[in-house]
Amino acid sequence: MRTLVFATNNKHKLEEVQALIGNKFQLKTLEEIGCTDDIPETGDTFQDNASQKSRYIWDRFQIDCFSDDSGLEVKALNGEPGVYSARYSGSRDPEENLQLVMSKMKDVSDRSASFKCVISIVLDGKEHLFEGSVEGEITNTRSGSAGFGYDPIFKPQGYDVSFAEMPAEEKNRISHRARAVEKLVGFLNQQ
Ligand code: IMP
Numbered sequence: 001m002r003t004l005v006f007a008t009n010n011k012h013k014l015e016e017v018q019a020l021i022g023n024k025f026q027l028k029t030l031e032e033i034g035c036t037d038d039i040p041e042t043g044d045t046f047q048d049n050a051s052q053k054s055r056y057i058w059d060r061f062q063i064d065c066f067s068d069d070s071g072l073e074v075k076a077l078n079g080e081p082g083v084y085s086a087r088y089s090g091s092r093d094p095e096e097n098l099q100l101v102m103s104k105m106k107d108v109s110d111r112s113a114s115f116k117c118v119i120s121i122v123l124d125g126k127e128h129l130f131e132g133s134v135e136g137e138i139t140n141t142r143s144g145s146a147g148f149g150y151d152p153i154f155k156p157q158g159y160d161v162s163f164a165e166m167p168a169e170e171k172n173r174i175s176h177r178a179r180a181v182e183k184l185v186g187f188l189n190q191q
Contacts, residue, residue: 001023001024001025001026002024002025002026002064002191003025003026003028003063003064004021004025004026004027004028004064004065004066004188005027005028005029005030005032005033005057005061005063005064005065005066006027006028006029006065006066006067007030007039007053007054007056007057007065007066007067008029008030008067008068009029009030009031010029011029014027014029016172017181017184020181020182020185021184021185021188022189024188024189024191025188030057033061033063035057035060035061037056037060039052039053039056039057040052040056041053041069043069043083044083045083045118046069046070046071046082046083046116046117046118047069047118047120047129047131048083049069049083049118050067050068050069050118050119050120050129051120051127051129053067053069053120054066054067054120054121054122054127055120055122055127057122058122058125062125064121064122064123064124065121065122066119066120066121066122066184067119067120068117068118068119068120068177068180069083069117069118070085070115070116070117070118070176070177071083071084071085071086071115071116072085072101072113072114072115072149072150072154073113073114073115073116074101074104074105074112074113074138075110075112075113076105076108076110076111076112077101077104077105080104081097081100081101085097085149085150086149088100088101094148094149094150097149097150098142098149098150098152098153101138101150101153102138102142102153105138111137111138111139111140112135112136112137113135113136113137113138113154114133114134114135114136114176115133115134115136115150115154115175115176116131116132116133116176117131117132117133117175117176117177117179117180118130118131118180119131119132119180119181119183119184121184121187123191128187130180130183130184130187131179131180131183132175132176132177132178132179132180132181132182132183133176133179134156134157134174134175134176134179135156135157136154136155136156136157136159137154137155137157138153138154138155139153139154139155139162142162142164143161143162143164143165144161144162144163144164144165144166145164146163146164146165146166146167146168146171147163147164147166147168147171150163151163151164151171152164156174163175
């Protein structure tokens with residue numbers, strides 16, 4: 001079985017992706033390879049950030065690895081919060097970030113938004129990129145308590161509920177991350 005590092009310390013995310021990948025690759029977290037570095041994430045795009053993280057691991061450890069970067073893009077806010085999704089308000093508090101989007105969207109009629117996810121994988125030193133996105137809109141009021149981040153104010157196209165009102169299995173079937181991971185799994189199955 002080939003070892004593949006997922007540049008995350010989120011065990012839950014790792015187990016979810018491991019189940020999709022099967023037993024051809026054994027996933028390891030950063031902690032499991034003894035990496036406690038504060039990996040730089042200074043790009044202007046999801047792709048730059050994902051690449052930065054996977055290339056950093058490859059350069060430092062020469063181990064096959066992948067990383068993801070994701071966030072919310074709101075059309076009327078010119079794509080904000082984008083790569084700044086985790087710290088849009090200046091704080092890492094998801095509630096403050098959500099409130100800022102809601103206040104900027106007050107009285108705005110075009111409510112289109114999308115979640116995007118980019119995965120960068122470096123195998124034998126060569127990088128491959130996979131993208132996933134889900135279109136939807138920013139709701140006027142928040143609803144639901146499942147999920148995380150901006151889920152209570154994002155309603156995916158074709159649904160009457162927010163991401164935070166959906167059971168996890170349903171969100172995980174249609175989300176930006178699920179779509180990017182699906183492409184990654186297809187690629188790994190060909191290796
Ligand atoms: P990361 O790429 O997992 O670090 O996500 C960056 C930020 O984007 C998170 O802190 C959230 O604010 C936002 N985000 C990414 N994916 C989701 C999602 O599925 N739901 C809600 N917010 C998300």
